[in-house]
Amino acid sequence: MDHDCHRIPVKAQLATQPLGIAGIVTAARRNVLEIIPELATRQPMVSGKVFRRWHMVMDPDGLRHILRDRVDDYPKSEVAKGVVRPAIGNSLFVAEGSDWLRQRRTAAGAFTSRAIRRIGPVMTAAAERLVSRVKSAAPATLDMCEEFTAATFEVISDVTFGDGVGMQRDLVNRAISSYLAGAARASVLDIIGAPAWIPRLRTLVTDPAVRDMKRIAEQVIAQRAANSENDGDDLHSLLANGLDPETGRPMTRTELRNNLLTFIVAGHETTTLALTWSLYLLAFDQQIQDQARREVRTMISSGRLSAADISRLPTIRQIVLESMRLYPPAALLLRTSRVQDEICGREVRPGDMMMLPIYALHRNICYWDNPDGFEPQRFADSKTANSPAYLPFGAGPRACIGSGFAMQEAIILLAALIRDLHFMLAPGQQPEPVMVLTLRPRKGIRFNVAPLG
Numbered sequence: 083m084d085h086d087c088h089r090i091p092v093k094a095q096l097a098t099q100p101l102g103i104a105g106i107v108t109a110a111r112r113n114v115l116e117i118i119p120e121l122a123t124r125q126p127m128v129s130g131k132v133f134r135r136w137h138m139v140m141d142p143d144g145l146r147h148i149l150r151d152r153v154d155d156y157p158k159s160e161v162a163k164g165v166v167r168p169a170i171g172n173s174l175f176v177a178e179g180s181d182w183l184r185q186r187r188t189a190a191g192a193f194t195s196r197a198i199r200r201i202g203p204v205m206t207a208a209a210e211r212l213v214s215r216v217k218s219a220a221p222a223t224l225d226m227c228e229e230f231t232a233a234t235f236e237v238i239s240d241v242t243f244g245d246g247v248g249m250q251r252d253l254v255n256r257a258i259s260s261y262l263a264g265a266a267r268a269s270v271l272d273i274i275g276a277p278a279w280i281p282r283l284r285t286l287v288t289d290p291a292v293r294d295m296k297r298i299a300e301q302v303i304a305q306r307a308a309n310s311e312n313d314g315d316d317l318h319s320l321l322a323n324g325l326d327p328e329t330g331r332p333m334t335r336t337e338l339r340n341n342l343l344t345f346i347v348a349g350h351e352t353t354t355l356a357l358t359w360s361l362y363l364l365a366f367d368q369q370i371q372d373q374a375r376r377e378v379r380t381m382i383s384s385g386r387l388s389a390a391d392i393s394r395l396p397t398i399r400q401i402v403l404e405s406m407r408l409y410p411p412a413a414l415l416l417r418t419s420r421v422q423d424e425i426c427g428r429e430v431r432p433g434d435m436m437m438l439p440i441y442a443l444h445r446n447i448c449y450w451d452n453p454d455g456f457e458p459q460r461f462a463d464s465k466t467a468n469s470p471a472y473l474p475f476g477a478g479p480r481a482c483i484g485s486g487f488a489m490q491e492a493i494i495l496l497a498a499l500i501r502d503l504h505f506m507l508a509p510g511q512q513p514e515p516v517m518v519l520t521l522r523p524r525k526g527i528r529f530n531v532a533p534l535g
């Protein structure tokens with residue numbers, strides 16, 4: 083082969099030797115991925131003790147045990163929930179037990195494949211605005227992470243708040259970014275279980291921006307309820323009208339607010355990153371970019387790209403899936419053991435921290451051929467995306483409720499962009515994958531963008 087497949091796209095520097103306390107603290111502050119031992123890409127499970135006992139589980143049976151079969155014995159870690167609770171309250175993402183189950187059942191109707199198809203036009207419109215913004219700037223060097231952030235925010239704020247929020251939309255966007263940046267800084271030491279006496283870079287206080295964000299959400303909810311604007315197809319209407327099939331109860335106003343904000347927080351940056359890394363990989367491998375463009379141009383030569391077109395774009399889907407394998411936006415899931423147990427023959431005690439390093443799972447040589455290579459065609463076989471070693475959206479009852487939404491959006495946006503524009507990495511671009519809540523390129527990624535005829 084004379085093309086790029088023998089080259090390796092950027093990857094994180096995992097720990098090649100055990101890190102002491104000082105090493106862990108320094109590494110975690112720099113990049114949480116650096117606390118993952120390289121061994122986690124070669125073994126099914128790695129255990130240790132730094133501040134407290136921890137286990138990293140990559141073994142598919144072990145993951146199934148934690149995420150699917152024994153969910154109640156392995157709740158989400160308090161640390162992970164504490165980071166987001168001030169902004170999104172006890173929403174679907176945070177709640178446990180019967181409170182979680184009731185919210186999940188009530189929200190399910192808003193995420194059926196039919197419901198997601200119906201919000202396709204919002205995604206198509208955002209894709210068209212994105213393409214025209216980028217086209218009017220091209221030829222140019224652009225940070226596409228910023229462009230995707232704007233486009234995915236348009237989509238999620240449209241379907242949660244509607245277009246009535248106008249100027250307030252920017253305020254919500256700024257509030258969320260500022261909150262997440264603070265939360266990320268405050269959380270890294272908590273993620274590794276460091277005791278309270280180690281100074282945090284910033285203590286998490288309730289950000290005034292978060293108060294604004296909640297106030298705006300409440301105004302929108304009240305306004306839409308008063309004006310009977312809730313009979314549409316968007317997430318807001320479906321959630322406001324959704325009833326728990328077991329109890330027949332709708333969500334309370336506070337639950338509605340918390341969940342709408344959750345969808346914005348959980349769905350905006352993750353989808354941006356799936357897109358940014360996909361485009362990085364296409365710029366990295368020009369041959370695959372050409373092949374993907376040919377597919378889009380053959381299938382949908384001109385005009386609007388809609389949700390109905392997605393089934394005709396298998397290569398684009400494979401690229402998005404492969405990008406989330408190499409750079410899973412949610413690269414590390416955290417659980418706490420509540421029980422005495424055994425996983426992969428190892429003792430697990432109550433209180434042990436269970437780290438599920440999706441980044442290392444997706445590059446583990448026990449489960450993947452050429453794990454660091456960019457080979458989207460491996461997803462041509464649908465078994466790959468359903469494999470227990472591929473978990474970009476988690477697994478079991480707490481798996482991502484928005485996965486269909488995210489895939490539809492990512493495919494529409496990526497296909498629309500590459501149909502009309504050509505992307506190369508700007509000279510010297512060697513993005514560094516860094517985990518701060520999500521797996522991002524440390525300084526964004528700059529592309530040389532050129533229009534195509």
Ligand code: HEM
Pocket residue numbers: 158174175176186344345346348349350352353356410411412415416473474475476477479480481482483484485487488
């Ligand atoms: C590429 C984009 C996305 C990725 C990679 C992603 C990933 C994930 C993962 C891994 C989880 C499970 C977390 C855990 O088990 O600890 C999760 C949960 C969740 N996600 Fe997503 N997500 C994405 C997009 C979205 C979107 C678009 C929405 C909503 C519109 C959303 C809403 C949620 C919610 C509400 C949960 C919590 C579900 C529960 O606990 O019942 N996500 N996501």
